[in-house]
Amino acid sequence: MSENVGRKRFPDFDLAGGTYIVTGGARGLGLCLAEAIVEAGGEVHCLDRAEKPEEEFEEAKQRVRPESGGSLHYAQVDVRDTKCLDEVIGRIAARRNRLNGLVAAAGVQQITQAVDYTAEDVTRMLEINYTGLFMTATATARQMFKYKCRGSMCLIASMSGVVANKGLLTPVYNSSKAAVIQLARSLAMEWSSIKEDGTGGIRVNCLSPGHIITPMVEKNFEEVPGLKEKWEGENLMGRLSTPQEFKGACIFLMSNASSFMTGSNLIIDGGHTAW
Known part of the structure; x- marks a missing residue:
């Protein structure tokens, strides 16, 4: 019998036994990434502002394979509600006295010419895309420090944080994602090394996708005729x-x-920023 029989392939990618939080996890990219962690064996808690997750979430739950060791859960949380956010993340960590990571995917977009933005528009978007993400990361870090858990954070930014998207007028969204990229560097500087008291050891990185076909992007295609074809041509x-x-x-x-x-x-x- 081969000595490899019964061994896990690529064990460095195994997340079994860990507890993870995914914001914006009710649908779209957030839910897809949550499902990936479940497939790798993790216990995943999706947080989103909807009272109940959409049908897409229930379908993902049905796909969970018991043999993976993973599980998928949902809690209603608006990332702008810092008190509720702290309480929910604290309860999740206390379930098993651990918290191993975060995927921060909650975000909103608004197509508006810069000269037509109101201060209220800007504040609303930054409250979710930047402040809400920042508060989610710090609430998660406090629990990871409390239980002395090493782990990782993946902040969902965007290629829009490094380039302006042709044909799409989203100056606040773009600048909020640029802020997230810089935030990841700053948090990594504070949290990556292990301190004398045993805290730290939290790696913080950004994932910056290009154009993805999600409900938010499909709405962009409805609002801007020809946008889909234009983006495909720029890739x-x-x-x-x-x-x-x-x-x-x-x-x-x-x-x-x-x-x-x-x-x-x-x-x-897909090479969009390589031109």
């Missing part, structure tokens, strides 16, 4: 991506496979 691969194409990157960033990676921004855009 080295001549097509847009699907959420499933980012699952591997998420597992890489959350697992020991990326153990020497922190403060980085992983751009996966």
Whole structure:
């Protein structure tokens, strides 16, 4: 019998036994990444502002294979509600006295010419895309420090944080994602090394996708005729991506496979920014 029989393939990508939080996890990219962590063996708690998750979430739950060891859960949380966010994350960590990582995917977009934005528009978007993400990361870190858990955070940014998207007027969204990329560097500087009291050891990286076909993007196509074709033409691969194409990157960033990676921004855009 081969000595490899019964051994896990690529054990560095294994997330079994860990507890993870995914914000924006009710649908779209967030849910897809949550499902990836479940497939790798993790217990995943999806947080989103909807009272109940959409049918897409229930379908994902049905796909969970018991033999993976993973599980998928849901809690209603608006990332702008810092008190509720702290309480929910605290309860999740207390279930098993551990918290091993975060995928921060909650975000909103608004198509508006810069001269037509109101201060209220800007504040609303930044409250979710930046402040909410920041507060989620710090609430998670406090629990990881409390239980002295090493782990990883994957902040979902965007290639829009490094380039302006042709044909799409989203100046606040773009600048909020640029802020997330810089935030990851700053948090990585504070949290990556292990301190004398045993805290730390939290790696923080960004995942910056290119154009993905999600409900938010499909709404963009309705609002801007011809946008889909334009984006496809601006891409080295001549097509847009699907959420499933980012699952591997998420597992890489959350697992020991990326153990020497922190403060980085992983751009996966089909070559859009390589022109």
